Amino acid sequence: MAVEGDRDGPAVPLLEEEIGSCSSSCQVHPPRNHARDVHILSLAFLFVFSAYGAAQNLQSTVNTEEDLGTTSLGILYLSFTFFSVVASPVVRVLGSKFVLVLGTTGYFLFIASNLKPSWYTMVPASLYLGFTASIIWVGQGTYLTSAAFSHAEDCHLHEGTVIGNFNGEFWGVFANHQVIGNLFSLVLLHGGEEGDNLSRKNLLFTIFLCCTVIGIALMCFLSKRNDKESNPAPYSSFGSVLKYVVSPLLDKQMLLIIPLIVYSGLQQAFVCAEFTNKVVTPALGISGVGGAMAIYGAADAICSLAAGKLTSGFYSITLLVYGGASLHIIVILWLLLGYSLTSGVVGYIYPLLMSIFWGIGNGVFNTQLSALLGILYKHEKEAAFAQLKLWQSAAIALIFFLSPYLTLEAMLIGLLVTLCIALLAFFYATLRTDGS
Numbered sequence: 001m002a003v004e005g006d007r008d009g010p011a012v013p014l015l016e017e018e019i020g021s022c023s024s025s026c027q028v029h030p031p032r033n034h035a036r037d038v039h040i041l042s043l044a045f046l047f048v049f050s051a052y053g054a055a056q057n058l059q060s061t062v063n064t065e066e067d068l069g070t071t072s073l074g075i076l077y078l079s080f081t082f083f084s085v086v087a088s089p090v091v092r093v094l095g096s097k098f099v100l101v102l103g104t105t106g107y108f109l110f111i112a113s114n115l116k117p118s119w120y121t122m123v124p125a126s127l128y129l130g131f132t133a134s135i136i137w138v139g140q141g142t143y144l145t146s147a148a149f150s151h152a153e154d155c156h157l158h159e160g161t162v163i164g165n166f167n168g169e170f171w172g173v174f175a176n177h178q179v180i181g182n183l184f185s186l187v188l189l190h191g192g193e194e195g196d197n198l199s200r201k202n203l204l205f206t207i208f209l210c211c212t213v214i215g216i217a218l219m220c221f222l223s224k225r226n227d228k229e230s231n232p233a234p235y236s237s238f239g240s241v242l243k244y245v246v247s248p249l250l251d252k253q254m255l256l257i258i259p260l261i262v263y264s265g266l267q268q269a270f271v272c273a274e275f276t277n278k279v280v281t282p283a284l285g286i287s288g289v290g291g292a293m294a295i296y297g298a299a300d301a302i303c304s305l306a307a308g309k310l311t312s313g314f315y316s317i318t319l320l321v322y323g324g325a326s327l328h329i330i331v332i333l334w335l336l337l338g339y340s341l342t343s344g345v346v347g348y349i350y351p352l353l354m355s356i357f358w359g360i361g362n363g364v365f366n367t368q369l370s371a372l373l374g375i376l377y378k379h380e381k382e383a384a385f386a387q388l389k390l391w392q393s394a395a396i397a398l399i400f401f402l403s404p405y406l407t408l409e410a411m412l413i414g415l416l417v418t419l420c421i422a423l424l425a426f427f428y429a430t431l432r433t434d435g436s
Contacts, residue, residue: 012115014217034151037223039145041100044222048215049174051208052100052107054181055114057272062201063117070165070400072122079398080436081235087134087384094135096143097224103136104216111208114325132388141385145374160313163371170309171366175304175359178199178297182290184208189339192303227278247383253376253386256429257369258391259422262323264365265395266415267328271296271358273399278408282341283351292355317368318430324364325423327357334415336409352386 091099106129113125144166152162188204249255269278279290307320331354362415369388377384403411 010018011285034223035166036150037147038144038169040218040221041140041147042170044100044104044169044215044218045140046180046215047178047211047218048104048107049177050180050184051105051111051179051215052181052212053199054185055070055111055205055208057182058185062117062121068117068119068122072126073399074397075257076126076133076394077128077400079127080133080393081130081390081397083131084138084166084393085132086387089140091142091382091386092137095224096139096146097219099135099139099148100143100222101216102415103139104212104219105134106130106136108209108212108216110206113211114205116219116428134386134393136296136383137389140170140371141388142369142381143222143225144370145381146379148374150379153414155315158312160311160316160371160375163374164308164311164316164367166308167367167370167374168305168311169306169371171363172301172305172308175297175363175366178300179294182294182297185245185291187207239339247380249387253429253432254387256425256432257372258387259418260365260424261369261391262395263415263418263422264362265392266399266418267358267365268362268392269396269399269416270411271362273403274408274411275354275358279335279354280337280351286302288348289349292351295352296355296359296362299356303360303363307364309369311368311371314372314430317372317375318426320364320368321426322423324361324368325419326363328419329416331357332412336412336416 030238047403056073059073063072065071094102106125110125115119135227145163148163148166149159151166152159153159183205185204188200238319276293278288284292303324307324310316310320334354342350370385373384373388374381399411406414
C-alpha cells in the first residue's frame with residue numbers, strides 16, 4: 001500500500017520505508033527520527049501498563065479488607081475525571097515530554113502503596129494517580145500527534161496516513177500489556193501455599209515496580225517537542241484558562257464525537273467488570289479469565305496495528321468505526337437474545353470468540369478516535385485529548401459504581417442504546433464534514 005507524497009512527487013511507501021525515504025529526500029536538513037520516538041513511547045507505556053493493568057485487576061482480590069481495593073479504584077477514576085477538565089492547560093504549560101515523565105510517577109506510587117496497603121497509603125496514591133493519569137494521557141495524544149505531523153512534513157507524506165500508522169503502532173504495542181501483566185500474575189500467584197501468599201504478592205508488586213522504573217527511564221529518552229512554540233499558551237487569567245478548557249464543548253463536531261468517546265469508555269469497563277465476571281467465569285471458571293483476557297488483548301493488538309495501516313483520513317476512520325461497532329452489536333445482541341451456558345467444547349469457544357470481537361472493536365475505537373482528534377484538532381491537540389480522557393474516565397467510573405446494582409441485561413441494553421446514539425451522531429458528523 002502506498003500514499004501520495006507531495007503534489008509533484010511520486011508515491012511513497014508507508015511506515016516501513018518512511019525513514020529511509022525521509023533520509024534520502026531531506027539531504028540539507030536531515031529530520032529527527034520521529035518514528036524512533038514513537039517506538040520509545042510505545043515501549044514505555046507497555047512497561048508501565050503491564051505493571052499497572054495487572055495491579056488494577058488484582059485490587060478486588062488482594063485488598064479485600066473493607067473493600068479497600070475497589071474503593072481505591074473508584075476514587076482513582078473520579079479523580080481522573082475531575083483532573084481531566086484541567087489537564088489540557090497543564091500539558092500546554094509544561095510540555096508533552098515533561099508531563100509524560102511526571103505522569104509515570106503516579107503509577108509508581110500506586111503500585112508501591114500495594115506493598116503496604118492501608119487507607120493512609122492507597123487513597124492518597126489513588127488521588128495522585130488520577131491527576132497524573134489525566135496529564136499522561138493528554139500528553140501521549142499530544143506527543144504522538146505532534147510527532148506524526150512533524151514526520152509527515154519532513155518526509156512529504158500524507159498527514160492522515162502517518163497519524164494512522166503512528167496510532168496503530170502505539171495502540172498495537174500498548175494492547176499487549178494485558179497479555180504480559182496477566183502472565184506475570186498467573187505465574188507468581190498460581191498454586192501458592194496459604195502461608196506464602198503475602199510474600200508472593202510482594203514479590204509480584206516489586207516486579208511491577210521494576211517494570212514501571214524501566215518505563216520511566218524510557219520516557220526520558222524521548223525527544224523534546226516544541227509544543228509551546230507551535231501552540232503558545234497565553235493564559236493571562238483564570239478566565240482565559242477556563243475558556244480554553246470549555247471551548248471544545250462549544251464545537252459542534254466535538255459534541256457529535258463525544259457519544260462515541262463515552263461508549264468507548266463504557267465498553268472497556270464492561271469487559272473488565274461485567275463480561276469477565278458474568279460471562280467468562282461461569283463458562284470457563286476463574287482460571288479461564290486470564291486466558292480470555294489474553295486473547296482479548298491479542299485481538300486488540302493485532303486489530304490496532306491493522307486499523308492504523310488502513311487509516312488515511314476521515315472517511316477511512318468512519319468505515320473502520322462502523323466495522324468495529326458492528327462486531328460489538330453482534331456480541332451484545334448475542335448475549336441479550338441467544339446466549340446460554342453450553343457444555344463441551346462449544347461452551348469454551350463461545351466466550352473466547354466474544355473476547356476476540358470485543359478486542360477487535362476496542363482496537364478500532366482506540367486507534368480511530370485518537371487519529372480522528374489529531375486530524376480535526378491539529379492546533380488544539382491538548383484540549384481535544386483532554387475531552388477524550390474526560391468522557392472515557394467518567395464512563396469507566398460510572399460502570400464501576402453501577403455494576404453492583406444492575407443486571408447483565410440492563411448493562412447490555414445501556415451499551416446498545418449508547419452505541420446506537422453514538423453511531424447516529426457520528427454519521428451526522430460525517431455529513432457535516434462532507435458538506436464543509
